[in-house]
Each structure stands twice: as C-alpha cells, then as structure tokens.
Amino acid sequence: MSYKIETKDNTKIVHLDGEIDMEVADKARQTILPLIEAGHDVDLNLSKVTYMDSSGISVLIESKKLSEEKKTNFELKNVSEPVEKVLAMARKFL
C-alpha cells in the first residue's frame, strides 16, 4: 500500500493505493488517525484501492468514530468497486 496526502483548506485528502489487509492496516491507521486527531477534516480517496479486508474496514470505522468524537468530517471518496462490495457487506453488519 502506498499513500499521498494533499491539503485543501482544513481538509486533508488522503489517497490510498493498492491492497489494504492486516499486513498494512496499521500503516493506514497511522496515516489517517493523526490527521483527524489534529482536528482536520479528512477525505479518503479509495479509487486506487484494489482489495480491502476486515482490517481495512476496521480502520475506516475507527476513523469515522474518531471524527465524530473530534467533530470533524471524515468522508470516503471515489470508492473503487472491490472496496464498495466489501463495504456493502459490512453495512449489513453495521
């Protein structure tokens, strides 16, 4: 997994790329959560994520919960088809 962060006003746009599984979930977590912790809104661009498992979904859940605590916005943008399918299953659970 690789990532790129852009800044637009108070919003950090995080672009993730590749497969997000247990092996790299911590890297994704450590990329996103500090931005929210610092009070930024975060747009997470998932257009180039080709695979995401439950570890990746957990990072999204943690990010959303933290943003609610910090009263910031956390949004998913350009969700790729493979990720959308996993999210659809996860939504039944959530």
Added chain:
Amino acid sequence: MSSATLENHSEKKAFLVKSSSLKEVRTFCRDVFEKLKIEQSLKDELVLAIAEAAQNIVKHAYKDNQDSNDIMVVKISCEDNKLQIAFYDMGTPVDPKKVKHREIDNIKPGGLGTFFIQEIMDAVEFKDGKRKPWINHLVLTKQL
C-alpha cells in the same frame, strides 16, 4: 449459484503463519479460481472469505506465538460444483463456540472477518478429530 458445470480440481499450498503471507494466500486462491473459471464477482468474494479465515489463524490461533515459523495449509477442492476450502494449522486449539461475529449493534471494529466468511460461504465447520501434526481443521463450503 452458477449454472455451469466446473471441472473437478484440487490444489493445496503451505504458507508461513505470518500476516505477510496473506497476500500469497490471495494470489494462490485467485490462481486456482482462475483455473476453475469462476466468475470475477464470486471469485472476489471467495478470496475475501479465504483471506479472512487465514487472517484469523494468524490473529487468533497464533496470538501468543507471533514469532513462530509454523506453516498453515490451505486446500481448495471442487467436486461436482461443490467448493470446499480446508485450513490446517498447528496453533492454539480453537473453541468453535467462541468463534462468532460481533452483535449487530456493536460498531467497534473487529469480528467483521468472521461475519464476512459466514455471509459468503454456505457452511463453516470446525472438524473434530486431530490429524497430526495439525491442531485445527476448518472447512468452508459453497455450492457453485
């Protein structure tokens, strides 16, 4: 469920019980499902279910033994359009009664992997009876 009849096929592979092996597990599964000519959407779901089961071995059966160099084996068999995926590992014995996903109103992360497996597969079974050297023997099945 697919209306096409798939060829009978069986393949297995051993992997180190490490999170770094999960990508190899997915590659192995994709290769086998390619040979079986399983359509892309179902293939993606099956790969996710298998990867989650393998992840559970790394996360739970080897929770207290992260530096182990043990292997786990994944065996994929297709017979008469019934897909069977078996997992063998030598980790801490799994108590099937404790394997469950989180409650529906509990939005804490975790437990999702087991939920995905149950959503995707027709049956999830922990086999009784030990086949040395294996401790745990999980079998996932799906009618194709």
